[in-house]
Amino acid sequence: MLKFSGIDENRLRASWVSSAEAPELVEEFESFIKVLRDLGPSPLRQDYRKELA
């Protein structure tokens, strides 16, 4: 649905990490942050409604 609505699917990540796996969680976050930085600002950042005013 994200792709259908024009939002890059890579902006959503669902992963399962056990609370005992702290280093894995950190790794998950860091790689996700990298993906997001490369994607650039989300189109949802600006308030689309104000654009038209």
Added chain:
Amino acid sequence: MIETVKDTVRQLLETDEIKGFLGLAEKHGHVAPHLFQQGDSLDNMVLGDRKRPGDSRYPLNKYLINIHRAYPEEVFGVLVRGCDDRGLQTLYTWNQLDPKKVVTVGIACPQELAEACECAEPFPDTFVAGEKAEPVKNNSVAEVDALVLSEKFSYWMDEFVKCIKCYGCSNICPMCFCNDCSLKCDDLVKRGELPPEIPVFHHTRAMHMVGRCIDCGLCEEACPSNIPLRTLYKKVNSIMEEQFDFKTGVQRGKRSPLNTIEAVEGKE
């Protein structure tokens, strides 16, 4: 077509098989839902075709739920088209209606209406009048899929920004039966601004249509801003079909896969 329906209804009422029949009546030039009871004249019964086939469509299932809640022991009849039938099947699986308390009087939609509704199955399982029309394929989803990501985004946002939060879409939807609607919850969708937060509002509705939307098209008809809601929900339905092989309302008795928890023995 109307005469056959009237005869069927007359018989059902006279033999006491149903306490009342929920259909449509034309009064003073307006078509509205009407509960015909024993002894009532069926003269003003119509099928919702004033100037064109189906120009007066109503989500009769919705009113049936209210009637059923008020009189849970009685059996009622209801006029059903293909979409209504899908709706009933789905409402049964969601326990909103009891199939033992509902008698359907089906009519098949004419081709003209099937085309206008882009209906995949413009006839109920059993019907007393009308002829089966050809299923109509829908292109609106493919048309959006063909756009580039950023074009898709602006396409949808340009549509959603017209929303005036009239709740017409959920008010008319036969599958919207929740008393506590997420869209009316201040914590989820902030109140006091128009248009509402987009795309949150419409996507929330789309997510709630998973396993419920029967593709009747009433939402898009009702929307005063002409937002192509149906395209959004058709996409949701196609995902359900692809991923779970689930077609809402068509596979009788099958509950939504999101509504079922199955314990699978011996599987990792």
